[in-house]
Amino acid sequence: xxxxxxxxxxxxxxxxxxxxxxxxxxxxxxxxxxxxxxxxxxxxxxxxxxxxxxxxxxxxxxxxxxxxxxxxxxxxxxxxxxxxxxxxxxxxxxxxxxxxxxxxxxxxxxxxxxxxxxxxxxxxxxxxxxxxxxxxxxxxxxxxxxxxxxxxxxxxxxxxxxxxxxxxxxxxxxxxxxxxxxxxxxxxxxxxxxxxxxxxxxxxxxxxxxxxxxxxxxxxxxxxxxxxxxxxxxxxxxxxxxxxxxxxxxxxxxxxxxxxxxxxxxxxxxxxxxxxxxxxxxxxxxxxxxxxxxxxxxxxxxxxxxxxxxxxxxxxxxxxxxxxxxxxxxxxxxxxxxxxxxxxxxxxxxxxxxxxxxxxxxxxxxxxxxxxxxxxxxxxxxxxxxxxxxxxxxxxxxxxxxxxxxxxxxxxxxxxxxxxxxxxxxxxxxxxxxxxxxxxxxxxxxxxxxxxxxxxxxxxxxxxxxxxxxxxxxxxxxxxxxxxxxxxxxxxxxxxxxxxxxxxxxxxxxxxxxxxxxxxxxxxxxxxxxxxxxxxxxxxxxxxxxxxxxxxxxxxxxxxxxxxxxxxxxxxxxxxxxxxxxxxx
Numbered sequence: 329x330x331x332x333x334x335x336x337x338x339x340x341x342x343x344x345x346x347x348x349x350x351x352x353x354x355x356x357x358x359x360x361x362x363x364x365x366x367x368x369x370x371x372x373x374x375x376x377x378x379x380x381x382x383x384x385x386x387x388x389x390x391x392x393x394x395x396x397x398x399x400x401x402x403x404x405x406x407x408x409x410x411x412x413x414x415x416x417x418x419x420x421x422x423x424x425x426x427x428x429x430x431x432x433x434x435x436x437x438x439x440x441x442x443x444x445x446x447x448x449x450x451x452x453x454x455x456x457x458x459x460x461x462x463x464x465x466x467x468x469x470x471x472x473x474x475x476x477x478x479x480x481x482x483x484x485x486x487x488x489x490x491x492x493x494x495x496x497x498x499x500x501x502x503x504x505x506x507x508x509x510x511x512x513x514x515x516x517x518x519x520x521x522x523x524x525x526x527x528x529x530x531x532x533x534x535x536x537x538x539x540x541x542x543x544x545x546x547x548x549x550x551x552x553x554x555x556x557x558x559x560x561x562x563x564x565x566x567x568x569x570x571x572x573x574x575x576x577x578x579x580x581x582x583x584x585x586x587x588x589x590x591x592x593x594x595x596x597x598x599x600x601x602x603x604x605x606x607x608x609x610x611x612x613x614x615x616x617x618x619x620x621x622x623x624x625x626x627x628x629x630x631x632x633x634x635x636x637x638x639x640x641x642x643x644x645x646x647x648x649x650x651x652x653x654x655x656x657x658x659x660x661x662x663x664x665x666x667x668x669x670x671x672x673x674x675x676x677x678x679x680x681x682x683x684x685x686x687x688x689x690x691x692x693x694x695x696x697x698x699x700x701x702x703x704x705x706x707x708x709x710x711x712x713x714x715x716x717x718x719x720x721x722x723x724x725x726x727x728x729x730x731x732x733x734x735x736x737x738x739x740x741x742x743x744x745x746x747x748x749x750x751x752x753x754x755x756x757x758x759x760x761x762x763x764x765x766x767x768x769x770x771x772x773x774x775x776x777x778x779x780x781x782x783x784x785x786x787x788x789x790x791x792x793x794x795x796x797x798x799x800x801x802x803x804x805x806x807x808x809x810x811x812x813x814x815x816x817x818x819x820x821x822x823x824x825x826x827x828x829x830x831x832x833x834x835x836x837x838x839x840x841x842x843x844x845x846x847x848x849x850x851x852x853x854x855x856x857x858x859x860x861x862x863x864x865x866x867x868x869x870x871x872x873x874x875x876x877x878x879x880x881x882x883x884x885x886x887x888x889x890x891x892x893x894x895x896x897x898x899x900x901x902x903x904x905x906x907x908x909x910x911x912x913x
Contacts, residue, residue: 337419338411339785340399341778342387342584343595344380344425346623346647347371347687347741351387352778353395353418354789361792366773367391370687373427373578380427381580407587421588422781425581426595426624428574430455430642430649434477434519436462436502437488437551438495443525446550447488449717450524450559453638454570454594455625456484462502470505477509482519483573485510485541486566487533489525492552499529503536510540518542520569524550524562543572560636567597591784596620596627598780600638602790603737605783607631609791612734615722618776619711619760620740621703623647623686626710627740632719639714644706646699646742647686651679657705664893665701665758667904670694675701689745696747700755703742707759728890732764732864737799739771749879750911753802757883761891763809764864767876768802768883801847803878808886810861812837818861818886823875824852835886838903840910843884845877853882880911 341352351367367390372383388399388407398416401408408417433456437444444463451458459480462473477485485506489499510518521541523533530546538544547565551557571592575581585592593601599620607616612631620627625642642649643656653662659672678698682688690696712728722731738756746752752770775798779790810818816837823831823843835841845851854872855863865871875882887907894900 337786339782339789340388340407340418340421341775341782342384342421342423342588343774343778344373344384344423344427344584345371345595345741345774346373346427346645348623349380349383349387350774350778351384351391352773352775353391354782354793360796361786361789362796363773363775363793363798365391365394366775367394371427379579381583384580384584409587420785421591422778422785423584423588423592424595424598424777424781425571425574425592426455426622428455428577430457431483431570431573432457432459432481433484433486434458434460434462434480434482435486435488436506437525438464438490438498440465442554443488443490443551446557446559447486447524449557450488450550450562450566451486452640453559453563453600454566454596454640455642456640457642462505464498470501473505474509474512477506478512481517484569485519485521487521487523487525488550489523489529489533490551491554492527492549494526496526496529499526500532503533507536507540510537520573521545522547522562522566522569524548524565527552542576543569545569563597563600563638567594570594570597591781593777593781593784595777596625596638596640598777599627600629600636600780601783602776602780603629603631603638604634604636605780605790606735606737606794608634609794610735615731615733616735616737617733617760617762618737618739619707619756620738620771620776621646621707621710621742622740622774625649626706628710628714630714630718632722635719637714637717637719639710639717641710641713644710646682646703646706648683650686650702651683653679653702653706657709662701662705664900665704665904666697667700667901667908668694668697669897669901670698674698678702699742700746700751704755704758707742707755711760726890730761730763730889733762733766735767735769736760736762736805737769737771737776739774739776741774743770744772744774748912749800749802751908753880753883754908754911757805757807757885758891761807761889762805763807763862763889765804765806765873765875767804768878769799770802772800773798801876801878803845803880804853804875804882806853806855806863806882806884807889808835808857808861808863808884809889810837810857810859810886812859812861812888814838817858819858819863819884820856821884822854823882824854825849826851833884835884837886837888839886840907841884841886842880842911843882845875845881847878849877850874851877851882883911
C-alpha cells in the first residue's frame, strides 16, 4: 500500500487486564504499520495500590527499555504526546480494559423467549453477571420486584421492552418499577440504565428514568420485530457504558481517558470488532473463530461473513471469579482433564487460592496440571454456551458439535502462558473440538483487542500488522469425525512438499499425528479416510488440498468428535500424556 495513503503516526495501545497490564507500540516501518514491541507489568487495580495508573506507567517503562526511547516525561511522569523531534513520545494513544469487578446486571423485557432473550444476549456481550430478570412471566408483585432489584444492587439495568410499535402499557409499568428502585437507591450507588426496546417509547423512558439513573442511554431496539434480532448497535452503547462504569470503580481510568481522548474500549468488545474485520479481510466463507481465556473471563467471538457472535463469560475467568467455577460445573468434569493423579480436595484448594491471587503462576508440575485442566473446562463451557448463539445456518444438529471453520485464532493468558506451544494447541483442541480442516494461529502477545482499538485511529493498521505476521501460525489441523474403536485405522495421509519429497502417515482412531511443515511453507496434503470417516471433505471422501505450515506443522486429530475420554482414570491420564507427547507438550 502506498505510503501516501497511510496516516504515519505512532500508536501506543494500553491494555489493562485483570492480572496483567500491557503497553503495545505500533509504528510505520518502510511504509507499513508493524507491531514493534510490548511492555508488561502486573495490573494495580486492586489492593495495595488500587490505582490502574501505577501498573500502566510500569508497563510503559518496561516498553521504554525495549524500545530504547523515552515515552514518559522525566519530570512529571506523564506520557509525552505527540512525539517530539528528538524521537521521544508517541503520536496517539488508545486503550482497552477488562479489569474491574463483574457488572451486576438486571435485564428486563416482555416475553422471556423474545425481548428478554435478546437482552440476555446483549448482557453476554460484556463483563456482566445477570442478578435478576423482569418480564411478563414474572409472578412477583410490584413491591417484591422493587425489593429484589434494590437488594441485587445492580450496576446496570438493560431494558429491552418489546418490538417496535408493540405493547406499551406493560413497558411503562416496568419504567415505574425500575425508576422507583433507582430513586430509592443512594445516589452514589444508582445503576446505569440502557433502554434498547420499543423506539416509540424511548422518550417516555428518557423522561421516567434519566433523572434517577447514574447514566441513562438509549439505543436502537435489540428486537425490532419478532423475527429480527440486532444487538450490535446496543452493544456499542453498552461498551461505552462499561467504560463509564470503570471510571467510577477504578482510580486512574479517568487519567487514561484523557490520554486517549476518550478512545477506551472494553477488551472483549474490541476483540469482537477485530474478529468481524478479519472474517471480512480473509473473505471467510464458513467462519472465523477467536477464543481468549484470561483472568477476567473467557471471550468467544465468531465472525460469519461479517456477522458477529460475541460471548463474554466472566464466570469462566481464571482470576478472582475462579472459586465460583464449581457453580457451573462438577468437579469431576475438571478432573477428567488431569494428566496427574491429583485429589479433588487439592483441586478445590487451588481454585480458592488462585481466586485470591489471580496473578500467581504455577510453581510445580501439579499446579501446572491443575491450571491446564481448569482452563480446558472453563474454555469448553464458554465454547458450548456460545455455540448455541451461532446463526441458525451454522449450528449443527448435535449441540456439542462445531461447524467447519476457515480459521481459529486463540489468545489470552491461559493460551500464551502454557509451558509449550504444543500444550497451548492441545488445550485449544480439547476445549473447542473443531471439525474439518482449519489453520490455527496464536495471538501470543495478546494484541487482538489493541488492534481493534487502534482501528478507531487508523483503518490500515490492523490489516497491515496482521499481514506482517503479528500472529503465530501453529499449523493446519485436520479433525477427523468417525465412528470407530480405539486403534482402528481412520485415515491415511500424504504430505507432498514443494521439492517433491513426501511424508506419509496412517492415523488410528484415538491418536494424534504431526507432519512437519515449516511456518510460511505450503504443501499438498492428500487424505484417504477408511470407511465413512470424515476428514472435512465429506463422509468417506478422499481428496487433496494445499495446506499452510506452522510451528507444529500439520496436525491430524483422530480422537473423534465429540471427544470422549475413558472413564478409567489411570487409562485416561496415560492417554492425555500420550496426546501431549504427540504434539511436543
